[in-house]
Amino acid sequence: MYRLHYFPANASAAPHMLLEELGAKYELLLVDRTKDAQKSKEYLKINPNGRIPTLVDNSLVLSEAAAIVLHLVDQHRGAGLAPKVGTPERAKFYQWLTFLTNSLQEELMIWQYPERLAGEDAAARETVKHGAEARASIFLDVVEDHLKANGPLFFGDELSAVDFYLIMLSRWARPMTKPPRSRPNIAKLLDKVTALPSVRRAYAREGITDEIC
Numbered sequence: 001m002y003r004l005h006y007f008p009a010n011a012s013a014a015p016h017m018l019l020e021e022l023g024a025k026y027e028l029l030l031v032d033r034t035k036d037a038q039k040s041k042e043y044l045k046i047n048p049n050g051r052i053p054t055l056v057d058n059s060l061v062l063s064e065a066a067a068i069v070l071h072l073v074d075q076h077r078g079a080g081l082a083p084k085v086g087t088p089e090r091a092k093f094y095q096w097l098t099f100l101t102n103s104l105q106e107e108l109m110i111w112q113y114p115e116r117l118a119g120e121d122a123a124a125r126e127t128v129k130h131g132a133e134a135r136a137s138i139f140l141d142v143v144e145d146h147l148k149a150n151g152p153l154f155f156g157d158e159l160s161a162v163d164f165y166l167i168m169l170s171r172w173a174r175p176m177t178k179p180p181r182s183r184p185n186i187a188k189l190l191d192k193v194t195a196l197p198s199v200r201r202a203y204a205r206e207g208i209t210d211e212i213c
């Protein structure tokens with residue numbers, strides 16, 4: 001049985017949706033960010049970065065949401081939530097997952113927490129926030145163009161783990177000046193994937209009952 005250390009709608013959400021979609025046996029363990037539990041001595045033992053999520057799979061302790069997603073699709077190959085290993089589609093799957101976690105997610109983090117780079121200076125914070133939002137917006141446009149040409153999902157009609165990853169990031173990005181949903185092809189993907197019972201169950205278990213993204 002897997003154990004997923006999570007906080008509602010945090011970077012644990014993509015692994016959580018995937019666990020639900022896979023029908024895997026798992027236990028959810030709340031890392032209470034309101035009490036800084038991600039920096040507790042106990043949690044730092046399993047995740048020295050003090051970040052959420054962490055997945056425990058028997059003796060394996062794994063952090064980084066994208067790595068957890070890759071591990072889960074590898075452990076459940078028959079579920080078909082990633083293209084077959086060794087194919088060009090699988091390579092593209094790596095490309096999109098890396099792009100989402102490395103480019104879009106990172107800019108969204110900076111946009112949400114500009115003080116981590118800019119410190120206390122209000123003007124510097126505004127500059128950092130504005131720049132990160134502009135870059136995140138360009139990355140969302142790249143996703144929109146891809147979906148326009150290849151959609152409705154990242155791999156046409158084939159559901160894959162990257163679709164769940166975009167749901168997670170799109171929720172975070174809702175307050176952007178130009179939210180993900182304002183792009184018609186991203187909106188189509190979000191509607192399709194958030195309608196899945198697995199996605200509804202995952203967010204409901206996290207106590208989220210409003211529109212997901």
Ligand SMILES: N[C@@H](CCC(=O)N[C@@H](CS)C(=O)NCC(=O)O)C(=O)O
Pocket residue numbers: 009010011012038050051052053063064065066101
């Ligand atoms: N690259 C990491 C980022 C994880 C991350 O930053 N998680 C946030 C929640 S969304 C967190 O734990 N923040 C608490 C903190 O930085 O103290 C991943 O994708 O797993």
